[in-house]
Amino acid sequence: MTHHLWMEEEHHAFGDSVRRFLEDEFQPNRDQWKKDGLVPKDFWKKAGEIGILGATIPEEHGGLGLSRHFDAVSFLEQAKIGDSGWGFSVHNIATHYITAFGTEQQKAKWLPDLASGKKVAAIAMTEPGTGSDLQAVKTSAVKDGNNYLINGSKTFITNGGSADLIVLVAKTDPSSRSKGVSLIMIETEGLEGFAVGRRLDKMGMKRNDTAELSFQDVRVPQTNLLGLEEGQGFYQLMRQLPWERLILAYSALGAAQCALNTTLDYVRERKAFGQRIMDFQNTRFKLAEAATKIEILAAFVDQCLAELDQGKLTAEKAAMAKWWSTDVQCEIVDNCLQLHGGYGYMNEYLISELYTDARVQKIYGGTNEIMKELIARSLDVD
Ligand SMILES: Cc1cc2nc3c(=O)[nH]c(=O)nc-3n(C[C@H](O)[C@H](O)[C@H](O)COP(=O)(O)OP(=O)(O)OC[C@H]3O[C@@H](n4cnc5c(N)ncnc54)[C@H](O)[C@@H]3O)c2cc1C
Known part of the structure; x- marks a missing residue:
């Protein structure tokens, strides 16, 4: 461990x-x-x-x-x-x-x-028309008396079906890109014009009510602008992202450990050709590789956390942690499922849930391609 x-x-x-x-x-x-x-x-x-x-x-x-x-x-x-x-x-x-x-x-x-x-809280950034390109969000929050008048729609929102409070990414200046983005707090109870759409039918993460949200002439007080100044939303998101990416990395680490543990239990019990699956050299090597990668991942993520504490964690290093941890998680989970044979494909085995849950880790929190783009940008300077 x-x-x-x-x-x-x-x-x-x-x-x-x-x-x-x-x-x-x-x-x-x-x-x-x-x-x-x-x-x-x-x-x-x-x-x-x-x-x-x-x-x-x-x-x-x-x-x-x-x-x-x-x-x-x-x-x-x-x-x-x-x-x-x-x-x-x-x-x-x-x-x-x-x-x-x-x-x-x-x-x-x-x-x-x-x-x-x-x-219960949620964060609503992604829209049907834009995910990776966050500056292109279309949901608008326009001043109207003492209120903001909000129109737009969001999708793939974790906790979306049950959220009482939503951090909404909206444009207070729809003519600008990053400078027009603000974070508006939405209290959903009894809110006129707000609706939860479909609870999305996902491959994994089945216990989450990931949902679509729509805003039609929704009015919230201007005091729901997070902070005091409009146009700070993109900066606020960027400030929080390194920690959010480390959270995904810690989840990836924990999931990889879980996959290794449940697989060890299985291969020590199951037999083929008169011996335990654990005794095949391929099994031993795959599990040895998984254990090694988990240790390396833990050391790297812990190092990132220490740097974050000292205010030294760069966006590109947090991006490295996010893409690499989730890639390693998916690789380990896939190898572990393979060692279960057909049983690994059955829902009653934990490894099958770990497999279907893992895949989205490479997609949300900024796709792994966007992470590599961020890292590459930091390399391409004079
Ligand atoms: C289960 C689940 C939960 C989620 N939870 C939330 C949530 O709580 N809140 C929220 O706001 N969002 C949430 N999301 C949305 C998630 O963050 C987005 O799906 C993700 O950011 C990608 O956006 P997209 O789906 O629009 O893909 P797109 O941006 O359309 O990307 C499609 C493909 O193109 C690639 N691509 C795009 N731009 C570039 C580029 N510049 N260079 C190279 N490749 C590129 C991407 O990497 C990807 O492979 C969730 C998604 C899922 C599936």
């Missing part, structure tokens, strides 16, 4: 409580919630009670006021049980936007309910 040098007693204790919570409250329900396509709100509240949702939220706003390392611990624990459907990482990312850029009134208004799980 990988060791993270930054993990001290308090991180292990927090990890133990997250693990116990997931064992007691998540695992008995995982099949049902997969069928439902949703993790119920009650579970969010229980997660809030043990501090998973508010670990990094300041204490004066209902959180535990801990460092982002504690979030990393939770993401690793979730990945280690082979789930990526419960969208609490997106929820936590949304809270980070408010903590980092919200006014004192905004923090006081929204953070306590996000920490307790009373409210």
Whole structure:
């Protein structure tokens, strides 16, 4: 099992409580919630009670006021049980936007309910017409008296079906590209003109109610602009992206570990040609490669986290972590599934869920091609 040098007693204790919570409250329900396509709100509240949702939220706003390392611990624990459907990482990312850029009134208004799980959060960037090219979003938020009048549609939104609070990426100046982007907070309850469209039928991440959202002449007060100034949205997104990419990298690491563990259990039991699958040299080599890559991945991601803490993590290094970790995750999961033979293709085996869940990691959070583009751009300077 990988060791993270930054993990001290308090991180292990927090990890133990997250693990116990997931064992007691998540695992008995995982099949049902997969069928439902949703993790119920009650579970969010229980997660809030043990501090998973508010670990990094300041204490004066209902959180535990801990460092982002504690979030990393939770993401690793979730990945280690082979789930990526419960969208609490997106929820936590949304809270980070408010903590980092919200006014004192905004923090006081929204953070306590996000920490307790009373409210579930989402982030809505992607639109039917644009994903990678974020500056091209068309959703508009135009001033109208004391309100913003919002029109547009979003798609592929994690937690979209159940979100009470959405960080919406919209253009307050539709004639500009990056400088026209602002983040507007949307409180969905009873909001006229707002509608959740289709809950999308996905290959994996079955427990998440990923959805389409539409905004038709939706009015929200101008005080819902995140921060004080319009046109800051693109900058705010760029500031948060390195950590978001590391979160994906930690999830990739945890999922790869989960794949290795479940495969070890399988190949030690299953026999062919009178011997354990574990005893074939091909199996031993594939698992040795997986274990090695997991160690290298952990060392790299931990290094990135240390640099992030010191304010030194560059966008290109975070991009390296995102593309490489998710590529390695997909490769390890694929190799592990192969070692299960036909059983690996059956839904009752965890490895099949790990396989279908892994694929999207190369797509969301900025596609891996966009990550390589970012890295290449940093190389192509005089
Ligand atoms: C399950 C799931 C959950 C998601 N959750 C969220 C969410 O919570 N919030 C949210 O806002 N979005 C979410 N997304 C959307 C996700 O971030 C986008 O799908 C992603 O950014 C890619 O955008 P796109 O689908 O429009 O692809 P496109 O941008 O159309 O890209 C298509 C292909 O072209 C490539 N490409 C595009 N531009 C370039 C370029 N300049 N150079 C080289 N190749 C390029 C891409 O890499 C990709 O291979 C989610 C998606 C999925 C599938």
